[in-house]
Amino acid sequence: MTQAKIGIIGGSGLYKMEALQNIEEVEVNTPFGSPSDRIIVGMLEGMQVAFLARHGRTHHLLPTELPYRANIYALKSLGVEYIISASAVGSLKEEVKPLDMVVPDQFIDRTRSRISSFFGKGIVAHITFGDPICSQLAKVLTDAISALNLPDVTLHSSGTYVCMEGPAFSTKAESNLYRSWGGTIIGMTNLPEAKLAREAEIAYATLALATDYDCWHPEHDSVTVEMVVGNLQRNAVNAQKVIQETVKRLSQNLPDSEAHSALKFAILTPLDKVPAERIKELDLLLKKYL
Ligand SMILES: CSC[C@H]1O[C@H](OP(=O)(O)O)[C@H](O)[C@@H]1O
Numbered sequence: 001m002t003q004a005k006i007g008i009i010g011g012s013g014l015y016k017m018e019a020l021q022n023i024e025e026v027e028v029n030t031p032f033g034s035p036s037d038r039i040i041v042g043m044l045e046g047m048q049v050a051f052l053a054r055h056g057r058t059h060h061l062l063p064t065e066l067p068y069r070a071n072i073y074a075l076k077s078l079g080v081e082y083i084i085s086a087s088a089v090g091s092l093k094e095e096v097k098p099l100d101m102v103v104p105d106q107f108i109d110r111t112r113s114r115i116s117s118f119f120g121k122g123i124v125a126h127i128t129f130g131d132p133i134c135s136q137l138a139k140v141l142t143d144a145i146s147a148l149n150l151p152d153v154t155l156h157s158s159g160t161y162v163c164m165e166g167p168a169f170s171t172k173a174e175s176n177l178y179r180s181w182g183g184t185i186i187g188m189t190n191l192p193e194a195k196l197a198r199e200a201e202i203a204y205a206t207l208a209l210a211t212d213y214d215c216w217h218p219e220h221d222s223v224t225v226e227m228v229v230g231n232l233q234r235n236a237v238n239a240q241k242v243i244q245e246t247v248k249r250l251s252q253n254l255p256d257s258e259a260h261s262a263l264k265f266a267i268l269t270p271l272d273k274v275p276a277e278r279i280k281e282l283d284l285l286l287k288k289y290l
């Protein structure tokens with residue numbers, strides 16, 4: 001099967017990567033169903049890269065409806081070891097302005113209806129998740145953004161991403177609560193992905209593109225889809241430049257990542273006691289430990 005070490009998950013407004021060459025559309029089936037869309041595999045900066053539109057290329061899947069497990073498992077089945085996730089986010093801080101870029105290093109989980117683990121049903125594992133983003137991959141991403149020196153874009157190289165359930169945006173009381181908790185940005189998708197990527201031993205980092213001030217800011221209108229999409233369109237070219245520069249740097253040096261051995265001490269159930277169908281379903285994750 002086609003292989004790619006680098007996966008890109010494109011969020012709202014980023015449904016394809018223009019610079020990919022020699023592309024092939026791959027239909028991947030997984031034990032967890034089909035991913036959000038066919039995966040586009042192509043060459044970028046001399047590397048095979050796999051691109052997946054998170055909500056589907058016609059944006060038909062709600063954050064709650066996304067097949068998170070299938071998406072991560074499908075990328076794993078293509079050989080992906082690093083995921084760069086591009087996402088639209090609201091800003092919870094004055095200094096993070098719409099069109100700024102944030103590479104978060106923490107999450108707060110406010111989701112309620114997501115399946116955020118491959119484990120269960122006869123196999124128990126608890127990954128370490130204190131540092132939910134791969135710091136090595138995040139460093140490559142922030143270095144790439146700094147090197148590009150994009151006009152009018154400020155980089156925030158850390159921050160806390162509050163992941164809410166949606167699909168409605170937050171109330172003002174919620175937005176102010178998240179601010180009081182120290183949240184930097186808010187979105188609806190990245191946390192389940194980061195957890196599943198870690199369980200799948202894939203390094204994960206987020207390129208968050210600020211599109212609005214959510215609804216807390218007294219001098220800015222409350223977030224609307226129009227605002228998000230408009231600002232994202234303004235930023236889509238920059239986002240693709242950043243991803244390309246990041247892939248270029250990765251092509252020169254693929255960093256070590258603690259994510260790549262995340263399951264080493266995480267699985268509690270002796271594997272010879274795990275139901276055979278679970279071993280089969282989780283083959284890609286477990287085979288190196290069998
Ligand atoms: C279109 S506004 C809300 C929508 O945008 C973000 O999506 P993504 O993370 O895929 O870029 C946010 O999480 C919501 O899903």
Ligand SMILES: Nc1ncnc2[nH]cnc12
Pocket residue numbers: 088089090091164169170186187188211212213214215223228
């Ligand atoms: N304000 C916001 N809240 C949640 N998700 C978002 N995506 C973009 N802006 C957002």
